Amino acid sequence: MAEEVKANGALSAQAEELKTQGNQKFKEAHFSAAIDLYTQALELVPSAILFCNRSVAHLKLENYGYAEADATRAIECDPTYIKGYYRRGSAFFAMGKFKQAIKDLKTVCKIVPNDRDAKTKLATAQKELRAILFAECLERETPPPLNPENIIVPDSYQGLHLPDVVTESWVVNLMQEFKDQKKLHKKYVVMILLRIREILSRYTSLVYVNIPDNDEITVCGDVHGQYYDLMNIFQVNGRPNIDNPYLFNGDFVDRGSFSVEVILTLFTWKLCYPNHFHLTRGNHESKNMNKMYGFEGEVMAKYDAEVYDLFSNVFCYLPLGAVLNNKVLVVHGGLFAQDGIKLADIDNTDRVREPPESGIMCDILWSDPIKLNGRHPSKRGTSINFGPDVAHAFLNENGLDILVRSHEVKEEGYEVEANGRVITIFSAPNYCDQMGNKGAFIRFKGSEMKPKFTQFSAVPHPNIPAMNYARQFMFS
Known part of the structure; x- marks a missing residue:
């Protein structure tokens, strides 16, 4: 997501240091190590930004169920934290749950209407859902086998x-x-x-x-x-x-x-x-x-x-x-x-x-x-x-x-x-x-x-x- 929105609540010095270390591991593509560091920080402070950071690390590892759960917890910590909705929408999209993805991405686009990434994902999720509904309604004849x-x-x-x-x-x-x-x-x-x-x-x-x-x-x-x-x-x-x-x-x-x-x-x-x-x-x-x-x-x-x-x-x-x-x-x-x-x-x-x-x-x-x-x-x-x-x-x-x-x-x-x-x-x-x-x-x-x-x-x-x-x- 292009625009960073600040989450409510401050981290302790120890949690902030663990978050910084986790961010560095994330940049180095050591996503499992990043998750471990974010988890240690979360044990000190249950913060929206930490849940969201852990969510995106899970996304990178294709742990979409965990990513969705962490994004949900980020929203519970701070319902105004827009990145929580963006990450949860991304997780829903990756799991093919387009209706849920559309709902979250619409929330993001309503508050941050100029965010290109969110708009692109929303439009694509809507397109995918339309294609699924169309395929369910359309009765197609089986094409002749390739000869x-x-x-x-x-x-x-x-x-x-x-x-x-x-x-x-x-x-x-x-x-x-x-x-x-x-x-x-x-x-x-x-x-x-x-x-x-x-x-x-x-x-x-x-x-x-x-x-x-x-x-x-x-x-x-x-x-x-x-x-x-x-x-x-x-x-x-x-x-x-x-x-x-x-x-x-x-x-x-x-x-x-x-x-x-x-x-x-x-x-x-x-x-x-x-x-x-x-x-x-x-x-x-x-x-x-x-x-x-x-x-x-x-x-x-x-x-x-x-x-x-x-x-x-x-x-x-x-x-x-x-x-x-x-x-x-x-x-x-x-x-x-x-x-x-x-x-x-x-x-x-x-x-x-x-x-x-x-x-x-x-x-x-x-x-x-x-x-x-x-x-x-x-x-x-x-x-x-x-x-x-x-x-x-x-x-x-x-x-x-x-x-x-x-x-x-x-x-x-x-x-x-x-x-x-x-x-x-x-x-x-x-x-x-x-x-x-x-x-x-x-x-x-x-x-x-x-x-x-x-x-x-x-x-x-x-x-x-x-x-x-x-x-x-x-x-x-």
Whole structure:
């Protein structure tokens, strides 16, 4: 927000110093450290400005539920503090709660009518709400399926042509083409997507993967459109093949500006080694996330709406999780809002749809672990946070040793919790070109199924920044 409005009440000298330190950490993009400092200051003085500062730090970490709660507390401390309404409106917008966002942003614009940021967000929230209402009222016929036979490749096209059988050497050549910032023709993109959908449609929602005693599998977390870091994973750990299987645990797209290259590379490796290259769905393999965080805009820039719609359809066929050697469950987000969920319940979940707002599918894609026992409101405003006791109970009831999940940036690329039984793995180093975190992946040997971590740093990429295709106004 452009205009700063003073909150009522003064901070103590100690609280003021903690706020200053928190502001410095925020400027350095150490948002978790900033939150800790603001929290310490709030323990001394419950101040509107401190709640609001913590709110914007949570926004940066995509903790939209916490951001909304802090902004609400800022308003409760000082109902005249306009930045509280702005931050809460921003949090509501990021959660897709456009009616609530519009109400708060109207309050801001009424008091500060010349604030450009608030006016832009308000207009966009109103536009999004109109689009949703229009889509609900409009009865549309399903468009005819894309037929690659009707897509002509011109003689001037100098790129790769898709073979009947995708081989390792062809995928390696494709990766080099993408590294050189060349495009695969639309016809072949459509063919890849149709072939992948056919493979994925054969799976149930939970895939069981067997790793022989002397073999290993690599599990990677979020990649988020960071194509050059994906290439580095294969450089560090070896390319996929029958003897070097992989599992990528969702959030392949959005944020990074090379999401098309990432997802097509992953899909072609899947075509090459369908039984040794595994993909599970993340919360960003969904239309509402893709609209806000860049994948829709990127596909529209590089291809067109037909290709984007086909991507969205194929994402719905991705499995929700994988079980490795009946010991390790791999899902993108985490566990459930209710007790008693069995692996069979996951397996029987209808996944071929956009993620719902509650239930097994929602929780698998959205929930997060915390260190406090029990279940608690989600920091994201969707699903829950679950404690070590919930994790232990679920794993014990289902005969599992470990839960591996992703979904959260970690400074070291991974984090181990719940006495070693909950692991977060995140494979997008220097997330969004600003977080400074390491990336990591895990290897499991079949005979042991004990995690071995490898960390790696970000590598250079072409001068196209992260979030280039995202809706920038959301993150101000």
